[in-house]
Amino acid sequence: MDSQENNSDTPADAAVPLRQTQRAQPVTLRQVAEAAGVSTATVSLVVNKKKAARISDETRKRVRDAIRDLGYRPNAMAQTLVSGSSRFIGLVADAIATTPFAGQIIHGAQDEAWKHGYALLIANTEGNRELETDAIAMMLEYKVRGILYSTWFHRATEIPNSLRESDFVLVNCFSTEPGARAVVPDETQGGRSATEVLLKHGHRRIAFINATIPAPAKDGRLRGYREALEAEGIPFDESLVLEAYPDQEGGYGATEELLKRNVTAVYCYNDRMAMGLYDGLREHGLSIPDDMAVVGFDNQEVIAAHLRPPLSTVSLPHYELGAAGVRTLLGLEEPQASGPAKINCPTVERDSVRVLAPA
Amino acid sequence: MDSQENNSDTPADAAVPLRQTQRAQPVTLRQVAEAAGVSTATVSLVVNKKKAARISDETRKRVRDAIRDLGYRPNAMAQTLVSGSSRFIGLVADAIATTPFAGQIIHGAQDEAWKHGYALLIANTEGNRELETDAIAMMLEYKVRGILYSTWFHRATEIPNSLRESDFVLVNCFSTEPGARAVVPDETQGGRSATEVLLKHGHRRIAFINATIPAPAKDGRLRGYREALEAEGIPFDESLVLEAYPDQEGGYGATEELLKRNVTAVYCYNDRMAMGLYDGLREHGLSIPDDMAVVGFDNQEVIAAHLRPPLSTVSLPHYELGAAGVRTLLGLEEPQASGPAKINCPTVERDSVRVLAPA
Numbered sequence: 001m002d003s004q005e006n007n008s009d010t011p012a013d014a015a016v017p018l019r020q021t022q023r024a025q026p027v028t029l030r031q032v033a034e035a036a037g038v039s040t041a042t043v044s045l046v047v048n049k050k051k052a053a054r055i056s057d058e059t060r061k062r063v064r065d066a067i068r069d070l071g072y073r074p075n076a077m078a079q080t081l082v083s084g085s086s087r088f089i090g091l092v093a094d095a096i097a098t099t100p101f102a103g104q105i106i107h108g109a110q111d112e113a114w115k116h117g118y119a120l121l122i123a124n125t126e127g128n129r130e131l132e133t134d135a136i137a138m139m140l141e142y143k144v145r146g147i148l149y150s151t152w153f154h155r156a157t158e159i160p161n162s163l164r165e166s167d168f169v170l171v172n173c174f175s176t177e178p179g180a181r182a183v184v185p186d187e188t189q190g191g192r193s194a195t196e197v198l199l200k201h202g203h204r205r206i207a208f209i210n211a212t213i214p215a216p217a218k219d220g221r222l223r224g225y226r227e228a229l230e231a232e233g234i235p236f237d238e239s240l241v242l243e244a245y246p247d248q249e250g251g252y253g254a255t256e257e258l259l260k261r262n263v264t265a266v267y268c269y270n271d272r273m274a275m276g277l278y279d280g281l282r283e284h285g286l287s288i289p290d291d292m293a294v295v296g297f298d299n300q301e302v303i304a305a306h307l308r309p310p311l312s313t314v315s316l317p318h319y320e321l322g323a324a325g326v327r328t329l330l331g332l333e334e335p336q337a338s339g340p341a342k343i344n345c346p347t348v349e350r351d352s353v354r355v356l357a358p359a
Numbered sequence: 360m361d362s363q364e365n366n367s368d369t370p371a372d373a374a375v376p377l378r379q380t381q382r383a384q385p386v387t388l389r390q391v392a393e394a395a396g397v398s399t400a401t402v403s404l405v406v407n408k409k410k411a412a413r414i415s416d417e418t419r420k421r422v423r424d425a426i427r428d429l430g431y432r433p434n435a436m437a438q439t440l441v442s443g444s445s446r447f448i449g450l451v452a453d454a455i456a457t458t459p460f461a462g463q464i465i466h467g468a469q470d471e472a473w474k475h476g477y478a479l480l481i482a483n484t485e486g487n488r489e490l491e492t493d494a495i496a497m498m499l500e501y502k503v504r505g506i507l508y509s510t511w512f513h514r515a516t517e518i519p520n521s522l523r524e525s526d527f528v529l530v531n532c533f534s535t536e537p538g539a540r541a542v543v544p545d546e547t548q549g550g551r552s553a554t555e556v557l558l559k560h561g562h563r564r565i566a567f568i569n570a571t572i573p574a575p576a577k578d579g580r581l582r583g584y585r586e587a588l589e590a591e592g593i594p595f596d597e598s599l600v601l602e603a604y605p606d607q608e609g610g611y612g613a614t615e616e617l618l619k620r621n622v623t624a625v626y627c628y629n630d631r632m633a634m635g636l637y638d639g640l641r642e643h644g645l646s647i648p649d650d651m652a653v654v655g656f657d658n659q660e661v662i663a664a665h666l667r668p669p670l671s672t673v674s675l676p677h678y679e680l681g682a683a684g685v686r687t688l689l690g691l692e693e694p695q696a697s698g699p700a701k702i703n704c705p706t707v708e709r710d711s712v713r714v715l716a717p718a
Binding site (some may be wrong): 074168 | 431461462465466479481483485490494496497500524595607608634661
C-alpha cells in the first residue's frame with residue numbers, strides 16, 4: 001500500500017542533465033532525389049501526382065520507395081496552393097468546455113472527415129462573436145473545404161456573414177433562411193420513444209417533467225409525448241405536464257408536485273433532472289422502478305448508466321450529428337426536401353422501468 | 360403548454376423552393392490592387408509585410424484601406440511557404456470522446472494559443488496508433504509550430520517517433536526520457552489538499568478509498584493523504600486505506616467495509632466513487648455530512664456540484680494543463696530543473712464536510 005518507493009509521477013527526478021527536446025532534421029526533397037537517382041523536378045512531379053508527366057512506372061516506384069524509406073513529408077501548404085483548396089474542414093463550436101456533449105460532435109465529425117481524407121480544424125468560441133469572426137477568417141485563410149457551425153444545445157441561430165464565404169452546414173442548430181443546410185436531433189421522435197418505453201411496460205398515467213427554458217427540445221419532446229399517448233388512445237392530460245429547471249435541483253424540486261399527480265411513471269426532460277428526482281423519491285421512501293418508473297433523455301455520460309438503478313433513457317445523437325454534418329458538407333447525403341435533416345435519438349433501456357404490477 | 364403552433368424545430372418546413380447555400384465570391388488580390396490604384400506586386404509586398412520594400416507610407420495605407428474595405432483575405436498557405444512555419448499548434452488527444460475532461464485541455468490550449476496568434480489543429484486518436492501516426496504526419500505537413508501530445512488520464516507514455524520531428528510538449532502525461540518537456544497535475548498536493556479539508560474541520564480518523572488501478576494518481580493521492588496526516592501528527596494507519604474500482608459502483612460497493620472502520624470522514628479517489636458512496640451511506644440511513652464527511656477528487660462537471668449535499672472536492676486542472684502546455688511549447692514558461700512541471704489542483708469546498716461535533 002505504501003507507494004513512496006514507486007514514485008511514478010516524478011520519473012525524471014533523477015540527476016540527469018537537462019537537455020532541450022531534440023528535433024529530428026526533416027528530410028528534404030533533394031535527399032529523396034539523390035536516394036532515387038533522379039532530379040528534384042521528377043520527385044516534385046511524382047509528389048504532386050501529375051499524371052500527365054512522362055515518368056516511367058519504374059522511376060515513379062523508385063521515387064515512392066525513397067519517400068517511404070526516408071520518411072519524406074511533402075509540404076501540404078504548397079500542394080494546397082496548387083489545388084486551390086486544402087484538406088481541412090473547419091468546425092466552429094460555441095462551447096467545447098462547458099458541456100460534455102460537444103466532444104462527441106467533434107469525435108463524429110473527425111472520424112467521418114478522416115474517412116474522406118480531411119482533417120478537422122477546430123475553433124472553440126465560447127459564444128464570443130469576435131472570436132467567432134476571427135476563427136472563421138482563419139479557416140478561410142487556410143482554404144478549408146467548408147465549415148461546420150455547431151452549437152452545444154439544439155437551437156435556432158443567425159448565420160454569421162463570414163460563414164457565407166465558404167460552404168457550410170449547421171450542426172445541432174438551424175436557420176429559417178431557405179437553403180441553409182442543417183442537421184439536428186429528432187426531438188419529437190425522441191420524446192415519442194421515451195414515452196413508448198413506459199407505455200410498453202403497461203403504464204397509462206405517465207407524467208412529463210418538461211424544462212422551463214424555451215427550446216426546440218422543449219417543444220419537440222412534449223410533442224413526442226403527446227403523439228405516443230395518442231397512438232395508444234390515451235387522452236392528453238395537461239395536468240400531468242410539470243415544468244422545472246433542467247438540472248438535478250429542478251428534478252429534486254419537482255418531487256412533491258409529481259407525487260400529487262397519482263401517476264405510476266414519469267418521463268423527465270433530461271437525465272440530470274432524473275438524477276435529482278431519484279434523490280427526491282428516495283427521501284419519500286419510494287423505490288424506483290417499483291413505486292415509480294423513470295425515463296430520462298440525453299443518455300448523459302457519467303450519469304445515466306451509473307444511477308441506482310441505472311436509468312432508461314433516450315440518446316442525444318451527438319456523434320452522429322458530427323458525422324452527418326461532414327457527409328452533408330461533402331455532398332454525400334441526400335439533400336432534405338425542406339428544413340434541417342433530423343437525426344434519430346435511439347432508446348437505451350436500463351433498469352428504471354419495470355412492467356407495471358396490477359393495482 | 361400546447362406547442363403544436365410553435366413549430367420551432369422545423370422552421371424551414373414552409374413551401375420555399377430549395378436552393379443550395381450561396382457562397383459569396385472571395386475578393387481577389389487583383390481587386391484590391393485596382394481599388395488601391397497600385398500593381399498586384401505592391402499589394403503582395405504589403406500583405407507579406409516586406410518592410411524593406413520601397414513603398415511609401417501613403418501607398419501602404421491605401422492598400423490596407425482597400426483590404427479592409429473589400430474584406431480581402433490573404434492566403435495563409437502562401438504566407439506559410441514564405442515564413443517556413445505556420446501559425447498552427449497541433450494537439451493530439453487520445454480520447455476527446457470518452458471523457459468530459461479532454462474538452463477542458465482543448466479549451467485551455469486554444470485560449471492560450473489564440474492569445475499568441477496561433478490556431479489549434481486538433482486530432483482525436485482514440486488511442487489508435489495508426490491514426491496517431493497519420494495525425495502527426497498531417498500536422499508536420501502543415502508545418503505546425505509544435506505539437507501538444509495529451510492523454511485523458513495522467514500516465515507515463517512512450518514518445519511516438521514521428522513526434523520527434525517537431526517541437527513537442529506532453530500534456531497530462533510524461534516520459535522517463537530526459538529532456539522531454541511535460542505538464543501534469545500535482546496529484547500529491549491534490550491528495551494533501553483533500554485531506555486537509557477534513558482535518559481542518561476537526562476530523563482525525565479519516566479513511567481513504569483509493570483506486571484499484573495502478574496510476575500516478577493512485578500513488579500521488581495516497582502520498583498526499585499520508586503527508587497531510589503526518590503534518591498534523593496523526594500516524595498513518597494502513598487499515599484505513601481501502602481500494603475500489605474508481606466509479607460509482609466501486610464507491611457504492613465500498614460502503615460496508617468503510618463502515619467497519621469507525622471513521623468520521625472519508626476522502627474518495629474521485630467524485631464518481633463519492634457519488635456511489637452517497638447512495639450506499641443513504642441506504643444505511645446515514646446522513647452526509649453529519650454522520651460522515653465526504654471529500655472527492657476531480658470536481659467533475661455535472662456531478663460534484665449537483666450531488667445532495669454538493670460535494671467538497673479538489674479540481675483536476677485540465678484547462679490550466681492545456682494553457683501551460685502551450686506556454687511551455689512557446690518557451691514562455693521557466694523550464695523545470697527536472698521532471699514534468701506540476702500544476703496545482705485547487706480545493707473546491709461545498710457542503711459535504713461540517714465541523715466535527717464533539718463525541
